[in-house]
Amino acid sequence: MERITVKTPSKSYDVFLGNTMTQNIIDFISSNYPSVSTIWIIADIEVHSLYGKQFANELERVFPVTVFEAPSGEQAKSFKVYEEAISHGLRNHVDRNALVIAFGGGAIGDFAGFTASTFMRGIPFISVPTTILAHDSAVGGKVAINHPLGKNMVGQFYQPDGVFFDLDYLKSLPAEEVRSGYAEVIKHAFLSDADFLRELYSNFTSVSELREEYILQCLLRGIKVKAEIVTQDEREHGIRAFLNFGHTYGHAVESASGYGNRTHGESVMIGMIYALYLSEKYCSLSFDLKEFVNWIISVGYDLTVPDHITFTQLLDKMKNDKKSKDGMPVFVLLKEIGEPVLVTVPEEGLIAADTFIRGIYKWAGEK
Structure with missing residues (x-):
């Protein structure tokens, strides 16, 4: 497994790259969030159909899990889907001790990160990118949704607590x-x-x-x-x-x-x-x-x-x-x-x- 440390004034975190990393993610959460209340997976609906159910099932053996399936790609980054995600979190009793996992490509990383940054004034998130493209967007803390007049016009800087790049997910791209x-x-x-x-x-x-x-x-x-x-x-x-x-x-x-x-x-x-x-x-x-x-x-x-x-x-x-x-x-x-x-x-x-x-x-x- 490879690791790169990203150091910013607001936070330092690691980007991990390797294969079959779900257990690494479980160990990371157990070590860093011993009192986590819920794992809130925000997933691309197509990626979830391929890999998400197994990923969620493995996490569920250790933590309470709820999954919000967002539309694929840039379609996720709308005010409508953002409201749906917030409603899902509230209905499923996601609280300030929860952790968001962004599970999908770059658009889902942007969307899930923005949702985490605003839900109850901000809860932590980690990113599990599933595309090559996301090697750019998953690092650096830019999170956002789109406006009809411009891309990424509603957002902020909100760093993840970790990034896990599992190369197994790239095989079906x-x-x-x-x-x-x-x-x-x-x-x-x-x-x-x-x-x-x-x-x-x-x-x-x-x-x-x-x-x-x-x-x-x-x-x-x-x-x-x-x-x-x-x-x-x-x-x-x-x-x-x-x-x-x-x-x-x-x-x-x-x-x-x-x-x-x-x-x-x-x-x-x-x-x-x-x-x-x-x-x-x-x-x-x-x-x-x-x-x-x-x-x-x-x-x-x-x-x-x-x-x-x-x-x-x-x-x-x-x-x-x-x-x-x-x-x-x-x-x-x-x-x-x-x-x-x-x-x-x-x-x-x-x-x-x-x-x-x-x-x-x-x-x-x-x-």
């Missing part, structure tokens, strides 16, 4: 979720290390041929990148904003597509290419963008922005981004790989980048 997760791995490479990115070029060539040991190494490297940044800037007063590389345009595309209609990671991949184009124009980034795009296409990412989603719609959503300043979106761009900066881009630059994205297959020599 569909191809689109593997790609979604690796988009965040690629993001961490852009923010940290050109050699890491080159290794991904060589090793991430097919979603069906990834070895578990390689997935583990990618998760470890990605989590370490994020942990180092979060340690220095827990509440995004400075460098933590760099973790939003690819997210400004990507979130806009994801929101305009309708939450859940395309994966978060694929949306972020589109956003990273948008940001790389802007980085070349405004930060003199020296980078072979065509080689990168052709690699991404070969792995199976869909980079299409549908025609019915207009630039005006996307611009409105980008202006509502949390990093916006004076009514204009602020982008994380790269001077070099591993050297991100925050830049306010003029509207004509945003239009040019949007046009580039919409013609990307023709530009790359595809389709």
